Amino acid sequence: MKLYNTLTRKLDDFKPIKPNFVGIYSCGPTVYWNQHIGNMYAYVQWDSLVRTFRYLGFKVKWVMNITDVGHLTSDEDSGEDKMEKGAKREGLSVWKIADKYIQQFKESLSALNITPPDVMCRATEHIQEQIDLIKKIELNGFTYHTQTGLVFDTSKFSAYAEFSHLNLDQQYAGARVEVDSEKKKPWDFLLWVTNQPNHIMQWDSPWGKGFPGWHIECTAMSTKYLGEQFDIHTGGKEHIPVHHTNEIAQAYGAFGRQTANYWLHNEWLMFDGQKISKSLGNNVLVGDLINKGYNPLTLRYLVLNSHYRTGLNFSWKSLEGAQTALNRLYDIVSELKQRLDLNGENKNLSEPEEEKKWQQKFVEALENDFNMPQALALAWELIKSNLSDQEKYALLLDWDQVFGLNLAQNAKLKIQNFEYQAEKSKVLIISRSKLTQDLLKLIDERELARQAKNFSKADQIRQDLESQGFKLKDQEGKILINKK
Ligand SMILES: [Zn+2]
Known part of the structure; x- marks a missing residue:
């Protein structure tokens, strides 16, 4: 270090x-x-x-x-x-x-x-x-x-x-x-x-x-x-x-x-190139950001993008940019989680050395005068990498112990489970997407067809749903549905 x-x-x-x-x-x-x-x-x-x-x-x-x-x-x-x-x-x-x-x-x-x-x-x-x-x-x-x-x-x-x-x-x-x-x-x-x-x-x-x-x-x-x-x-x-x-x-x-x-x-945080002071009227508080509707962790994300010895030039525009990036990160983590729930784990894992290499790079960034911008950039590289969803998700959550961006909690908030007890087939339909009544009926039909061992009809309905962009997974009396 x-x-x-x-x-x-x-x-x-x-x-x-x-x-x-x-x-x-x-x-x-x-x-x-x-x-x-x-x-x-x-x-x-x-x-x-x-x-x-x-x-x-x-x-x-x-x-x-x-x-x-x-x-x-x-x-x-x-x-x-x-x-x-x-x-x-x-x-x-x-x-x-x-x-x-x-x-x-x-x-x-x-x-x-x-x-x-x-x-x-x-x-x-x-x-x-x-x-x-x-x-x-x-x-x-x-x-x-x-x-x-x-x-x-x-x-x-x-x-x-x-x-x-x-x-x-x-x-x-x-x-x-x-x-x-x-x-x-x-x-x-x-x-x-x-x-x-x-x-x-x-x-x-x-x-x-x-x-x-x-x-x-x-x-x-x-x-x-x-x-x-x-x-x-x-x-x-x-x-x-x-x-x-x-x-x-x-x-x-x-x-x-x-x-x-x-x-x-x-170094210091400057506001549009000026030192923050009460006399200049630019002494923005964390509470002010919250009142303006920002997640305060947006400021954290923005600060982490500057090395502590470089300082940061704060502007409302840079905060906007940070909000977009952080929301994107939350979306990615929640999408990874949803795909893992739907497809299960332990699929397409890379070589163990591959994951270790990423971990090693992260530690290198930390040991380099705790270089947070370097560590955050690595997270974005990881997202674009060939690692499996499972590995990406695990690494991002692990690294968030340092970032402190509450990735897991925010991903959970993003996943709004929609549960619907199908009328006829009595299965529980769990969806992470908005489903219309027509779609729900169709899913119910499919389950009834399956129970009647009419597999060609069940398959046909599944294909219909897939063509409309929905992926189905049957799981212990429940059907998980996700938008593809
Ligand atoms: Zn002192």
Whole structure:
């Protein structure tokens, strides 16, 4: 399995710390507002990573945080407190705002068939863990005090700029309002914020009443649930220069080493070439797609067609295209199922090596930095291949453990069984096609002829029906009929 590791800037062979086990931590949402489809893009991609490992036989523990604590900050130690802004906007308490938008986020996860993370941890429920971690960092001599709080001293960590490959002086040049002008370097960051009497969320700490800086929650919670060293840390590419750089610095300060062996970053979903933002009015939600009549898995299908490091340019037209393709896929799977029901299994199987080859190609796509577009393209190739219906159906359903498109369930929904108790012959007629009364009568006639051993008449009727495009199969007192 190869994964593109931001630490090394190349595709690295994945080596788990424990055999057959993968610990994955994903930076989760800040729950001050709705999560739009751009936010959800990342979670579909990381869900594919989790599903890939599980498919390949790994046991996975997936941990995701929920940032529900107010910060002074957007990404850095500047800007408005998002939680308090949300509370003011809606006339609700910060706690109610968090609950409301956690609910919205969970509904979006479920609509997109994203596997629920094994642990979803809220920052406000892990204040003690954050304090304990900061104490370690302080004890190891990586901090200094200002009027605003306890600051991480990046000059104590010489590799600070390595992860982001950025020139810090350039990155931090220009007019940025510093909340804490006493900081030695603009990129030093607050671990614990004090002296903010107007801030609503406050906790006691060794450094005074206040609240944690943003970055500390991820280091505290990832190591709590996955250990000081774990396998994979994921997040959006915007996290590389500040949030993840600071997480690495904090872990170095606390443990003398950084936490994750592989850092994975996703590109963004753009909307008609623009970044999604509330001010542009293009912050479409998963709920909006549902209200417009789309199956939300259409968005999942569209996202899977983009590699996580390429990103996706979303447009209504591309969503339309995805809907057509996904519906076609559902139709194909349900047709395969119907033909299998009608014709039975174990017919015209290919050589066992043939099926294995397809399986091998699928695994190759997954092991290639979990390349979902490649895996999906393979599914379409498989459909056109010479494999038997039975093999195609089995492979598609098997692969859907990774795709998460609910192929089996949707195929079942498509097959609307029509049952009719024939009046005279008392057989049950099961049809997957619309049958007229005349046709039903004819089928009944045929059964009566068969029972009277008038096989030439029965055959004649069967041929009539076939010429009208219906295929019949007799099965234990039932007749299955399907449109050819
Ligand atoms: Zn994070």
